[in-house]
Amino acid sequence: MRIRHAAAVAALLAGAPSGPVRAEDWPMFGRDHTNQHFSPLTQIDRSTVKGLRPAWIFQTGITGYFQVEPVVVGTTLYVSTTQNHVAALDARSGRVLWTYVHKARTEKIFGPPSNRGVAVSDGKVFEATMDGRVIALDAATGKVLWDHEAVRPEEGESETASALADTLGANGVQGSSRLGFKMPPLVADGLVIVGVAGAGYGLHVEDAKGGLDGGAVVGIEGGYGRRGWLAAYDAATGAERWRWYVTKADGWEGAFSATTPDGVALHRDIAAEKAAAPAHREAWRVGGGSLWMTPAYDRDLGLIYVGTGNPAPQNFGLSRPGDNLYTMSLVALDVRTGQLRWYYQQVPHDEWGYDVASPPFLLDQPTPKGSVKAVAQGSKTGWIYVHDRATGELLARSEPLITQKNLYAPPTESGTVVSPGPLGAISWHPVAYDARSGSAFAQVRHGATTYVVKTVPATSERPAIRYTETTEAKGEPSFSTLTAVDLARGGAIKWSVRGGSRLSGGTLATAGGLVFSGEEDGHLDAHDAESGAVLWRFQCGAGIGGPPITYSLDGRQYVAVAAGGASFTKGSGFGTGDALVVFALPD
Template sequence: MSSARRPFATPLWLALAIPVIGELAALSAGPVHADPPRRRLNDANAQWQYYGGDAGGMRHSAAKQITRANVDQLEIAWTYRTGELGVGFVRADKLSFEATPILVSDTLYLSTPTNIVIALAATTGKFRWRYDPKIPRHLHYAEATSRGVSWWTDELATPNTPCSQRIFIGTLDARLIAVDARTGVPCADFGNGGSVDLAAAARPTKPGEYLVTSPPAVYRDLIIVGSAIGDNRAVELERGIIRAFDARTGLQRWSWDPIPTNTDEAKARGWTEESARKTGGANAWSMLSVDVGRGLLFIPTGSASPDFFGGERLGDNNYANSLVALRASTGELVWQRQLVHHDLWDYDLAAQPMLIDIDREGKAIAAVVQATKTGMLFVFDRETGEPVFEIVERPVPVSDVAGETASPTQPFPATPPLLSHAAVTPQDAWGLTMFDRARCRDLIGKYRSEGLFTPPSLQGTILSPSFVGGVNWGGLAFDPERQLVLAPVNHVPMVVTLVARDELKPMRDSGSFLDSEFANQAGAAYGMRREMLASPFGLPCTAPPWGTLAAVDLRRNEIRWQVTLGSTRDRTPWFVPSRTIGMPNMGGPIVTAGGLVFIAAATDNYLRAFDIETGRELWKGRLPAGGQATPMTYELAGRQFVVIAAGGHGGLKTKQGDYVIAFALPPAD
């Protein structure tokens, strides 16, 4: 899991409030009730039935009422408040409202960070029903978010009977729950009174460390879930199994484990039997994608445990950090491609695999695109797994840590990188004053820094990009007409240091590393410390932009445009003018047939619209809290709505809240 859990140990962006930042100028809930059944609409514009718009996560809408010519007229159409502000939740400061609603007929369904499911009228935001699974609020969950829910309809059931349409959610306390889409009442015939316990079969080690944060995938009568795992705790962690459950009964139909489960399997994949037995993780905590016609399930897996030292899991650790295609009906492996060998950097595959049709040398190819935290785009033939754009294994730096053997090469695709892979050098030091620039030069000079894939070290290694990315769970969007991939990108480096076991606790207790995050990595020879590569003012030691939005043209295999994303607004005192310099982001883009890209994600409280052709910002709408979620859009009752959850992000320290906001053009007279 890890990236979305705690992107920055330092409250970095609070530091932007210092007066010297001025120099940047040079640069509601109610009782549960049931509504009568509603007519299901067939208009493609009116539907956003999956987290990613469609089952393949393309995040493209045919809605085109809002255009480049009129987007500046957008206004708030309605606002709903969930009421979830973390009362009684032991880590309310960690709450991150990352949900994207889905639309079925004329109802929106969404989830709060604490897994409360809410149904709203899509045209007015009026409350319809609410279901609270009552997760234990005293547990220290590894993450406190829920990115959404999934919808399934029983084609064998009599229409309008209870639970003939179901909403599924995976919870922080590791349950898979089914509720009636019309009423929010749990489906008694699913599992045990409406829920299935997911933790027991995954080798749980501690309550709150094995959870589900992303909506399940749906294939025919199967509900398929991965898991999020609190990583860096130890070598022996929960196993990152993928499981499919019968949508009616909750019975498990198949299970797939990315880590070998027997001697023959371990040998075939280059694992030792002992390392396969001990290692955990390699889990898929992000969204899964489904090609319904081909019966294929696409899984982005994460790193094997622990993230930053692999001496207990030598070898490539095949199927970890991989794009995996399974037969959706059986869990049988079809193909897999490892995109990071022997991960030592927490470079999970965080983005949802995106299923698209691309034009390549006069042929249409059914492809899958996987973005990575390293800022690379890998494109494969969906059926065969063959690269559409060539992939080359290039030599990378070797490890100098006893007991570690880093992979000598890593895969690089022929698509253009979305950020620099060069080493951060003292000449790259940036700061607001000569003082902090000099301090940054000294800091950079003392760390190991040899570019992308420089292994962690005892002296400290600069990770550029950091474990936040690159591209994180916000993922990609695709414009099929222009063959453009849209990607939000982070550009902030960090430092990771391996610490000898007997030095870890004294270092943590010394009080000298208050801006650092420590991890035990129990069972390994070393613990870990990590922090942002920051100046004394708390700002990154490298120049902005620290966040961008990029458009990659797959026809020409080039970056069409790349623009700064986010301003210093909400990170500076009110009297300091804000500047659009590009800020870190969590959340994704969507694309519409109106020629627009909508995205919030950055650390200022805005939803923005960009011109798909040029990347020019055309509009921004003010949000009452952080918009670290992916928006969605639909046309209904003659209006196109753009909806986003605005509730902030605990890791990015943006303003927290409980808002769901819909923007639309003014209603016709």
């Protein structure tokens, strides 16, 4: 049901601002179109943070995979849940103003049920749902204004995936190639922009503990995925205005690159790929390329910047010869038309699951020729890349944030240990950036994965099936760090602090000299931005799943974070929850 409250009308601003964001606000994902996840608020600082206490808690009633980043517009906080329900809350007290209950068209979705947030603009709340819909709600009442079916309920269904569950003898299978949405939408130039996840073919096989992290991601030779895409919808009507497909229809094989664009050897059998190419000319039609997180937007250039995911079939590349353009790339698109302006493919012909997943962020990058308007992205491969926003030229690459091992070594039948694995060094979690110091703050996973090529023998009814299985490498270090990178001075690591458990959700930096970072064991930590020292911790009762935010009302600063567990919590020993926990200093 919907609960309506007249106070919501008075509390509502017109929407996402066209100019600079007020210091007190957090009106969109990343706080503004730069995606910097930085706030200029200073009331909570190094000296006062020790007094931070819960101010109010909102429980969604739905436990698990609570990865949302809330949005605050005026005096109202908007939050979505794992099942795409939405609540509008009084940002001072957590009092419910209204709720929207989503009725999904299908229970078959890609991966775990997670939604990472809404967008608010011009009196509307926009949400992209797991069952493939883009919805506009009245921000004052929660009433549905329009509901656009962007993906058919059956789109992406894979019979191959269903049939293989028994064949592979898995404890349990989660997911297949089914399209839906996870990212918070971007609202820009009167458009609601969002991209699909689930395009990369894969069975996520549970391990004996019921968790996914220790299990396998199976990419099957010849198994079909779907074609990933990003689309823009009219904010007033929901009508689709443009759609950009990740996989290139003409020439997606590219140059059969022997190295990455920054010169790292890929160890590819290019001769074998070229020999296989004639039989796989149409592979781009089902070539994958999910879009995981919200683009950054440069209004002056009229460009949006978004990362693309792995090609399909994942982890097994001979049936998709070539570079597989434009998967595994940071791309710049014209906001008005969706036309590609430039791309930088971090990993041509990926076989390791190194999606460009963490949201890009905008910055001014010092160079020998002066400051350049730039866009940066924290990668799964263990570097932060910095590019010229207008041209895509690589301006800088940070020091490695992890110890890389056998990077880009192909999977083998005997097993290849590679670090990082598919969860990356930096996954979808946002990287915060403080322009005053030129520092980026990233949650970094240190660990290795064993990639094994396996074969299911042929039968009288089907040919042999080859696939790649991934498992956590035994005997290899496995931990997380919060790492500060000095992008203003060549990408050197300033400091790196090991987490008590795996870090999750992403980071928030503030002008109070703090970096907030969550852990899977339920702790929200506040670090000194200069040294990395932990100045404050609070146990939220469940794993931190989403990025923290901060805002201010009536002269009081708040910090809000979702505590519901993360996608890897099952089987980890840490529970799930359903709480949005909001902190403030005592009155």
